[in-house]
Amino acid sequence: MENLNTALLLMVVGMATVFAILLIVIYLGKGLIALVNKYAPEEVVPAKPSATHAPAPVPANIMAAITAAVTVVTHGKGKVTKVEKI
16 A cells, blocks of 8 residues: 555656646746747738739639539539639
């Protein structure tokens, strides 16, 4: 019985130690993130002006392949309404 008590005590101490170390890691990580965000914020990249011209049309063979793939995947219930090249 003494061995069981020693084993349980050792298990509780080990689990408490792991829990405490994980809490330390979490709070140090949060602190590091806060410091980095405060002293080295991410650079703001200005947005590119949107192009005034319309996107290039999708070739007919590619549009046919896309439509066929949608038809096969949706068993004829799907419909392609718009395809844009990004």
